[in-house]
Amino acid sequence: MPAIVCLGEALIDFVSSQFGMGLVQSTGFEKAAGGATTNVAAGVAVLGSDSGLIAKVGEDHFGEFLRQSLWDAGVNLDQFILTPDYATQLAFVAVDEKGVPDFSFHVKRSADQMLSVEDLSEDYIGSSQIFHYGSITLINEPVRAATLRAIEIAGDSGALISYDPNLRPPLWPDLDTAHEWICRGVELCDVIKVSEEEMTFITGEEGPAKGMRALWDMGPELVAVTRGGEGCYFFDGRYLGEVPGIKVPVDETTGCGDAFVAALLVQLLESERDVSDLEPDDLEEIFRFANAAGALTATGKGAIPSLPTRDEVRELLGLPKEDDW
Numbered sequence: 291m292p293a294i295v296c297l298g299e300a301l302i303d304f305v306s307s308q309f310g311m312g313l314v315q316s317t318g319f320e321k322a323a324g325g326a327t328t329n330v331a332a333g334v335a336v337l338g339s340d341s342g343l344i345a346k347v348g349e350d351h352f353g354e355f356l357r358q359s360l361w362d363a364g365v366n367l368d369q370f371i372l373t374p375d376y377a378t379q380l381a382f383v384a385v386d387e388k389g390v391p392d393f394s395f396h397v398k399r400s401a402d403q404m405l406s407v408e409d410l411s412e413d414y415i416g417s418s419q420i421f422h423y424g425s426i427t428l429i430n431e432p433v434r435a436a437t438l439r440a441i442e443i444a445g446d447s448g449a450l451i452s453y454d455p456n457l458r459p460p461l462w463p464d465l466d467t468a469h470e471w472i473c474r475g476v477e478l479c480d481v482i483k484v485s486e487e488e489m490t491f492i493t494g495e496e497g498p499a500k501g502m503r504a505l506w507d508m509g510p511e512l513v514a515v516t517r518g519g520e521g522c523y524f525f526d527g528r529y530l531g532e533v534p535g536i537k538v539p540v541d542e543t544t545g546c547g548d549a550f551v552a553a554l555l556v557q558l559l560e561s562e563r564d565v566s567d568l569e570p571d572d573l574e575e576i577f578r579f580a581n582a583a584g585a586l587t588a589t590g591k592g593a594i595p596s597l598p599t600r601d602e603v604r605e606l607l608g609l610p611k612e613d614d615w
Contacts, residue, residue: 291417292342292366294334294555295449297440298327299402299426300345300360300370301379301395302352305544305592310387313394319382322544322592323359325402326424326456329545329593333552333583335364336597339559342366342414344440346405346433348378353401359594369414376401383544391544393458406432407439415440416447420555425455428471429462441478450558450565453479453510454551457488473508480565481558482510483551489515498523499530511565514554514577516547519588521581529570533577536585536606545593546584553583553603582606 303324306316323332327343334341343365347353349372356378360367379400384392405427415421421444427437445451455472462468473492476482482505484492492508495501498515502525505513515523521535557576561568568576582603590596601611 291414292340293418293559294331294339294341294420294422295344295415295418295444296327296331296341296422297344297427297437298424299325299379300328300343300347300356301325301381301400301402302355303544303592304380304382305542306382306384307591309385309542311384312386313382313384313392316384320591321355323356323594324381324544324592326426326454326548327422328356328360329548329597330422330454330552330555331365332360332363332594333549333597334556337552337556337583337600337603339556340366342369342418344369344405344410344414346371346373346401346409348372348376348401349374350378352378352380363594363597369409369411371405371409373401373404376404378402385542385544393460395461402427403430403433405436407436410436410440410443412443415443418444418447418449420452420559421449422452422454422551422555423475424453425468425472425475426458426461428475434471445478450481451479452481452551452555454483454547455488455492456547457491476505476508476510479510481512481514481554483514483516483547483554485516485547502530514580516550516584518543518546519585522550522577524573524577526565526568526573529573531570531574531577533574533581536582538585538589540588542591542596543588545596546587548593549587549597550580550584552597553580578607579603
């Protein structure tokens with residue numbers, strides 16, 4: 291069974307081939323496997339750790355493309371479900387001149403939203419050491435109930451619970467509903483990664499010190515705030531740290547946050563310690579690794595094709611390959 295299990299949306303990103311243009315202006319797109327938790331599962335596998343994905347896609351050309359992409363990345367697909375009853379979600383993505391992605395989703399009742407409690411394997415979830423989820427599967431039923439039940443199973447089994455809110459306002463009926471359910475997700479996790487925008491949306495605070503404290507007070511043991519090319523902040527209730535970003539030539543930024551999360555989870559798994567036992571130096575090393583994974587993903591197009599290997603991350607950080615130790 292995989293050590294790190296992700297649950298969430300699996301979809302197709304059609305990424306604009308014209309950096310710096312919005313969806314209205316873009317004329318060319320490239321197909322890529324996507325979905326935040328899907329990208330995390332692939333990122334974990336590419337980094338050399340065992341990962342699995344719980345998701346539902348359409349039994350169509352796009353669902354098969356997703357299955358093949360994840361298989362190629364090394365993700366366990368025992369709980370990856372293809373259904374003939376619903377279509378795979380399609381998302382069109384353009385990145386503006388500041389590197390901020392703009393999304394448009396095109397399937398109203400997509401397969402990823404139809405994952406149910408009955409689809410879950412308690413043994414699969416309960417054997418994981420880390421369980422990761424996002425907020426997209428908290429939007430609609432039946433996948434909301436499936437997500438909450440999976441979190442419960444993982445928590446009862448002693449897994450570390452990881453959450454990335456991944457705010458996508460167009461998918462929610464309104465921002466009040468989004469805030470309610472995204473906050474519910476915060477209360478259920480041990481580790482959370484947010485962008486600065488998401489931190490402010492959840493807490494109402496703009497400064498990192500107050501915003502991260504407010505998130506930590508909601509329940510997580512470890513809070514990480516990503517800042518794009520500027521790096522990240524982190525807070526564990528004792529120590530507020532900052533790790534600078536790594537400058538790289540940017541092609542497209544869609545999967546950078548997901549690569550960051552994947553690297554963070556791999557490092558937490560390999561630390562073999564509780565989050566509360568990690569010292570500031572340990573956390574700084576972990577987040578330097580996560581920053582490097584996110585930076586390398588920005589140098590390619592499409593999230594999964596751009597995910598870095600462990601050796602690539604270590605090379606960017608100026609560390610020897612592990613085989614050279």
